[in-house]
Structures are given as structure tokens and as C-alpha cells.
Amino acid sequence: MVAIGGNSLPGFVRPSLHQHSLSAPAFGSARFPAVISFGSRVILRAEVENKDSRAVIVNGLGKRECDCETEFDATLGNGHAVNSGPNLGVLSTVGNSTNIKWHDCSVGKLERQSLLKQKGCVVWITGLSGSGKSSVACALSQSLHRMGKLAYILDGDNVRHGLNRDLGFKAEDRAENIRRIGEVAKLFADAGVICIASLISPYRRDRDACRAILPDGYFIEVFMDISLEVCEARDSKGLYKLARAGKIKGFTGIDDPYELPLNCEIVLNGGSPCEMAEKVMSYLEENGFLQA
Amino acid sequence: MVAIGGNSLPGFVRPSLHQHSLSAPAFGSARFPAVISFGSRVILRAEVENKDSRAVIVNGLGKRECDCETEFDATLGNGHAVNSGPNLGVLSTVGNSTNIKWHDCSVGKLERQSLLKQKGCVVWITGLSGSGKSSVACALSQSLHRMGKLAYILDGDNVRHGLNRDLGFKAEDRAENIRRIGEVAKLFADAGVICIASLISPYRRDRDACRAILPDGYFIEVFMDISLEVCEARDSKGLYKLARAGKIKGFTGIDDPYELPLNCEIVLNGGSPCEMAEKVMSYLEENGFLQA
Numbered sequence: 001m002v003a004i005g006g007n008s009l010p011g012f013v014r015p016s017l018h019q020h021s022l023s024a025p026a027f028g029s030a031r032f033p034a035v036i037s038f039g040s041r042v043i044l045r046a047e048v049e050n051k052d053s054r055a056v057i058v059n060g061l062g063k064r065e066c067d068c069e070t071e072f073d074a075t076l077g078n079g080h081a082v083n084s085g086p087n088l089g090v091l092s093t094v095g096n097s098t099n100i101k102w103h104d105c106s107v108g109k110l111e112r113q114s115l116l117k118q119k120g121c122v123v124w125i126t127g128l129s130g131s132g133k134s135s136v137a138c139a140l141s142q143s144l145h146r147m148g149k150l151a152y153i154l155d156g157d158n159v160r161h162g163l164n165r166d167l168g169f170k171a172e173d174r175a176e177n178i179r180r181i182g183e184v185a186k187l188f189a190d191a192g193v194i195c196i197a198s199l200i201s202p203y204r205r206d207r208d209a210c211r212a213i214l215p216d217g218y219f220i221e222v223f224m225d226i227s228l229e230v231c232e233a234r235d236s237k238g239l240y241k242l243a244r245a246g247k248i249k250g251f252t253g254i255d256d257p258y259e260l261p262l263n264c265e266i267v268l269n270g271g272s273p274c275e276m277a278e279k280v281m282s283y284l285e286e287n288g289f290l291q292a
Numbered sequence: 293m294v295a296i297g298g299n300s301l302p303g304f305v306r307p308s309l310h311q312h313s314l315s316a317p318a319f320g321s322a323r324f325p326a327v328i329s330f331g332s333r334v335i336l337r338a339e340v341e342n343k344d345s346r347a348v349i350v351n352g353l354g355k356r357e358c359d360c361e362t363e364f365d366a367t368l369g370n371g372h373a374v375n376s377g378p379n380l381g382v383l384s385t386v387g388n389s390t391n392i393k394w395h396d397c398s399v400g401k402l403e404r405q406s407l408l409k410q411k412g413c414v415v416w417i418t419g420l421s422g423s424g425k426s427s428v429a430c431a432l433s434q435s436l437h438r439m440g441k442l443a444y445i446l447d448g449d450n451v452r453h454g455l456n457r458d459l460g461f462k463a464e465d466r467a468e469n470i471r472r473i474g475e476v477a478k479l480f481a482d483a484g485v486i487c488i489a490s491l492i493s494p495y496r497r498d499r500d501a502c503r504a505i506l507p508d509g510y511f512i513e514v515f516m517d518i519s520l521e522v523c524e525a526r527d528s529k530g531l532y533k534l535a536r537a538g539k540i541k542g543f544t545g546i547d548d549p550y551e552l553p554l555n556c557e558i559v560l561n562g563g564s565p566c567e568m569a570e571k572v573m574s575y576l577e578e579n580g581f582l583q584a
Contacts (some may be wrong), residue, residue, distance in 0.1 A: 105430040105445060107437045116440060138397040145399045150407060150442075152483040153397060162477035162505070183455035184476055191444040191485060213454065 100270035112192035118149050119289045120189035122182075122214060123280060126197045126207060126261065127224025128253050129239055130231035132273060136224070139200040144194060149290060152188055154181055156199025169250060175206055182210030189218055194289065202252045204259040217287070221264035222280060228253045404484035405584045410441050413581050414474075415507060415572060417490045418499060418553065419516025420545050421531055422523035424565060428516070429490040431569035436486060441582060442501035444480055448471055448491025461542060467498055472500030481510055486581065494544045496551040509579070513556035514572060520545045 113119050123140065125133045137153045144151040157180055160167065167173040178201050188195035201207050211219040231253065232240040243251035250256045266283055267275040286289050405411050415432065417425045429445045436443040451473055453461065459465040470493050479486035493499050503511040523545065524532040537544035542548045558575055560568040576582050 105433050107430075107433045107443075111437055112442060112444075115437065115440060138399075141397050141399045145403055145407065148407060150404060150484070151399075152404075152479070154479070162478065163472060164565070180455060180472075184479065186454065187446070187476065188483070189482075191480070191483075192442065193483060193485075 026035045109190050113292045115291050116150055116192045118192065118194060119218075119292065120192040121194055121218045121220060121284075121289050122185040122189050122210070123194065123196045123208070123220045123222060123284075124201070124207065124210065125196065125222045125224065126201045126264075127226060128228060128231045128258055129200060129251075130236050131224035131226040132268075132276070133198040133200075133224055134224070135273035136268065136276045136280070137196045139273040140196055140280050141280050143274075143277050144284075147290065149194060150192070151194040151196055152189070154155060154195060154197045154199075156181065156197075156201075159184075168238055171250075175203070178203075178206040179209065182213060185210070186213050189214065194284070200258070202250050202256065202258045204262065207261070220266065220280075220283065221261055222266045223264045224262045224269060225267050225269040367561060401482050401484060408442055408484045409584050410484065411510075411581045411584065412484040413510045413512060414477040414481050414502070414577075415485055415486065415488045415512045415514060415576075416477070416493070416499065416502065417488065417514045417516065418493045418556075419518060420520060420523045420550055421492060421543075422526045422528050423516035423518040424560075424568070425490040425492075425516055427565035428514070428560065428568045428572070429488045431565035432488055432572050435498055435566075435569050435573050436576075441580065442484070442485060443486040446477055446480070446487060446489045446491075448473065448489075448493075451476075463542075467495070470495075470498040471501065474505060477502065478505050481506065486576070492544050492550070494548065495551045496554065499553070512558065512572075512575065513553055513554045514560060515553045515560050516556040519560040 040150075052068065109120065125137055127133050134155060137155065141151045141153055156177065160177070163184065164177050164180055167177045181197055181199060185195045185197045197210075207221065211221065235241055239248060239251065240254065242248045243254040252258050266280060268279060270276075401412065417429055419425050426447060429447065433443045433445055448469065452469070455476065456469050456472055459469045470491065471492060473489055477487045477489045489502075493502075499513060503513065527533055531540060531543065532546065534540045537545040544550050558572060560571060562568075
């Protein structure tokens with residue numbers, strides 16, 4: 001039994017290997033740390049049960065479909081992030097999807113980070129409606145841009161104009177809204193972008209689920225610690241008034257709870273949007289995200 | 293009646309304006325070409341029916357929540373892309389989402405493009421299983437990276453490990469899979485990234501729907517024109533064999549159709565992945581995507 005990237009392959013015998021270090025390790029602790037060459041005709045078949053994820057690999061071909069510059073054409077081990085589970089480049093079943101295969105490429109997260117001179121991550125801004133999430137997101141985006149860093153804002157409302165236009169505000173729709181934004185944010189982080197997600201995300205379990213799909217340290221939870229009274233007094237969208245009048249049901253802070261973060265990375269509780277954004281900038285700087 | 297960004301505002305009276313040109317026009321023909329200042333206390337209310345999109349604006353506040361550097365705090369007109377419908381920064385209903393608001397930021401697509409020295413777009417690679425989509429996507433990603441350009445691959449199979457893990461291969465799930473990838477690709481293009489989507493996407497209507505949410509010219513359809521016979525002979529995932537044996541139902545090319553593109557931008561019908569990727573590179577170069 002050979003442990004690879006946190007997984008065990010019963011009965012797996014390691015072939016003669018050439019270890020390449022070109023693109024790995026990339027994204028997440030579960031990523032296999034090297035690319036393995038079998039030569040052009042060797043096919044790998046494996047029966048693997050991935051114990052710590054939802055992926056079960058049933059069988060498959062290790063043939064690598066693509067590479068211009070390097071000799072190998074077979075890849076073993078290319079799991080993506082903590083909870084998605086490595087699937088060894090073979091066919092697998094994930095959720096409702098059968099017979100899918102992870103396609104890897106030698107231009108990986110590290111190469112993109114090197115190009116951008118920054119580390120992709122997710123800055124997740126949570127808080128009540130009117131707490132200033134969008135203002136901080138925008139100010140942060142401006143500060144990063146001034147430094148020549150690439151950021152992108154995923155705004156909860158904006159995403160409902162496109163990707164999540166099929167979702168309403170029922171409990172399951174809210175959860176799915178957050179799940180999808182978390183998954184997209186992960187893709188942006190993998191692309192090397194500092195992704196700023198700005199949405200109420202009132203439930204701890206939903207936020208934690210988004211944290212869990214990212215490598216440790218790459219999900220930076222920012223809590224807008226502004227009281228309901230202040231947010232309601234601002235009422236920048238006029239929504240609290242509608243909620244108090246019973247015209248909006250299930251409104252966070254009024255007739256639906258906001259669950260305070262227990263272990264967020266940053267708490268913002270006042271000051272101008274720029275001042276608050278500067279606190280996030282300091283965190284990013286201190287934790288190495290503003291360099292490759 | 294005043295026409296703004298393709299929309300008409302019945303009874304709208306234009307206030308005294310300061311036109312700013314800082315971040316617009318940005319993404320798509322429907323984006324309003326300027327930011328308009330009303331001073332810090334003016335609230336805009338509008339009743340608007342947006343005839344060419346699914347968005348209907350019911351009322352709202354034009355208050356801009358965020359800007360560190362400029363004087364204005366009210367924004368009028370910030371529609372996003374062709375078919376998502378501008379909503380003038382006010383509350384709107386889109387699909388199943390009520391009371392949502394478009395949040396804009398003065399760091400827009402143009403600023404990100406300028407930073408990256410490229411134009412964000414979507415290269416949509418379509419074709420049969422085994423036609424070489426992933427190989428071309430990877431080779432293209434490598435070529436772009438060598439030029440210092442930021443690209444990101446959205447692979448149909450990969451996305452099913454995360455964002456689309458809830459989807460199977462029923463007709464409606466396939467359509468939703470493609471819709472979501474199209475929406476995410478649009479976000480990446482808006483972020484300034486050259487987004488390479490690689491998925492069978494067998495139906496014309498699904499591909500065309502993804503094209504329709506992007507500005508004209510920014511959806512570059514690449515057809516892998518490789519015959520079923522060649523793809524089946526390769527059978528790189530072993531799926532054709534399973535499909536022929538009846539173990540996979542609804543398999544494209546076997547018992548489900550592939551609808552040939554009628555007006556794609558690029559047809560690739562042979563050569564090495566690198567040679568095919570070079571054709572796409574030439575297209576990107578000639579059409580100005582490799583500079584801001």
C-alpha cells in the first residue's frame with residue numbers, strides 16, 4: 001500500500017518513475033507533489049477508494065492527453081484541493097457525475113502566481129445587509145489595483161444576475177448560492193486571483209463549507225462587526241423597512257438569524273471603507289499573499 | 293423618455309450631471325458609458341421596464357456605497373453584459389432573485405485589462421469526446437503563459453468535481469452544466485483573464501446561450517473537427533467502448549447527437565496540439581486580445 005497525497009492505493013505497485021517538479025505542488029495539501037512519467041504507452045489502471053472525500057475512483061487510464069514541452073504523457077495524482085479529493089487522473093464519480101476525469105496542465109497555480117507576483121486566495125466578507133461589505137470590497141479592490149495586484153469581486157447580488165439567477169431566497173437556495181460562490185471563488189484563487197467574495201452568508205455551516213474546499217490559510221474570513229441598529233439606521237437599500245413591514249420574509253437580522261463567526265481571520269468594526277480595507281491589506285501583506 | 297444604455301426610463305428627468313469617464317465603458321455594449329454624480333444625498337427612484345432582458349427594475353436607490361478616491365456617491369447605469377440587463381444600480385428582480393442590486397466598483401474590466409496587458413475573453417473549445425479539446429486547451433494555456441498572459445482553463449470534467457458536482461448527465465443537467473460554465477467563463481473574462489472553456493457542449497443552443505451573455509467578439513468558438521471514427525479509435529478514456537456496449541447511455545456521437553457549429557470562429561482539424569494552439573494564438577493576436 002502506497003500513500004500518495006493522503007490517499008492509499010491498495011495493491012498499487014509503483015512503476016519506474018521520473019519525478020518532475022515543474023508544476024507541483026500547486027493547490028492544496030491533497031495535491032500530489034510530483035508528476036510521474038511512464039513513457040508514451042504505459043496505461044495505469046487503479047482501483048482506489050478515496051476515504052476522505054466524495055470521490056470514488058472506479059477504474060481508468062492514466063494517459064496524459066497534453067503536454068508540448070515535456071516528455072511524459074502519463075500523470076498520476078492530480079487531486080485539486082482539500083476536500084475535492086485527488087482522483088489520479090482517471091475516471092471517477094463525483095456527486096452525480098459519472099465517468100469524469102481530472103485534466104491537469106503543466107501551467108498550474110504556481111506558474112500563474114509567479115506571473116502575477118501574488119498568491120490567489122479568497123477574502124470572504126460576511127455581515128448584515130448594510131454593514132458595508134460592498135464598500136470594503138471595493139476599497140480593497142482599489143488598494144490592490146494600485147499595488148498592481150489582480151483582484152476580482154464576487155458580489156452576492158451580482159452573481160444572482162448571472163450564475164445564480166435560478167436561485168431564490170429559500171433556505172436551500174441560499175445555501176446553494178453560497179456553495180456556488182465558494183466554488184467559483186476557489187477557481188479564481190486557483191487562477192492566481194485575489195478573489196473578494198462579498199455576501200451576507202449568515203450561516204456558519206455555509207461559510208465553513210466554503211472554507212473547507214480551500215487549502216488551509218487561503219480562506220480569509222472578514223466579519224463586518226456592525227450592529228443591527230447601525231445597519232438598520234443606514235438601511236441603504238430600504239430593505240430593513242420592507243422586512244419590518246413584513247414585505248420581505250426571512251430577512252437576516254429581522255426574522256432570520258445571523259450567526260457570528262467564531263474564528264474569522266479579521267474583524268472590522270468601524271472606520272471608513274478605506275481604513276477597513278487597509279486592515280485587510282495588512283493581513284494579506286503579512287501573510288505573504290502580495291508576493292508569489 | 294430618455295434612452296440610457298439601451299434602456300428607457302419613462303418619466304425620467306435627468307438631474308444636473310457630472311460625467312466621469314474613469315472606469316467605463318467596460319464590459320459589453322449594454323454598459324452605461326459614464327458614471328453620473330448627484331451629490332451625496334440625492335436618491336434616484338426609477339420605474340423601468342427593461343425590454344431586452346429578464347431584469348425588471350421595480351424601484352430603488354441610486355446610492356453608490358463605495359469609492360475612496362472620487363467625489364460622487366451615486367451611480368446611474370451599470371449594466372453588465374449584453375443579456376444580463378443593466379439595472380441602474382437599483383433593486384431588481386432577476387430570475388428567482390428579488391431585491392438584488394448591482395454593485396459596481398471603480399476598478400473595472402478596463403483597469404484589470406490594463407494591468408494584465410491583455411483583454412479578457414472566452415475561448416470555447418467544443419468537440420467530441422477524444423477530439424483533443426483538453427490537449428489544445430493545455431497547449432494554448434502554455435503558449436499564453438510563455439507570453440506572460442494570464443489564462444485559465446475551465447474544463448467540463450474538472451468543474452464537475454466542484455461547482456457542478458450536483459449535476460448528472462440528464463439533458464437538463466447537461467444544459468445547466470454548460471450554462472454555469474458559460475457564466476463562470478464570463479466572470480473570468482470580466483476579470484481580464486483569457487478563459488479557455490473545454491467541454492463537449494454538443495448542442496448549438498447551449499453554446500449560443502453562452503455566446504449571448506458575452507459582448508460581441510469576446511466568445512471565440514473553437515471547433516475540434518475530428519471525425520467520430522478517429523475519436524473512437526483513440527478512445528482515450530475508454531468511454532466509446534462502454535457506450536457501444538450500452539453501459540453509458542446518451543453518449544455524444546453514439547446515441548446522442550453532436551450539433552456542428554455553424555458560425556464558429558476557428559476550426560481545428562488536425563496537427564499536433566501545439567500546432568492547433570498556435571492557430572488560436574494567431575486569432576487572439578490578430579483580434580487584439582493579447583494587448584490591453
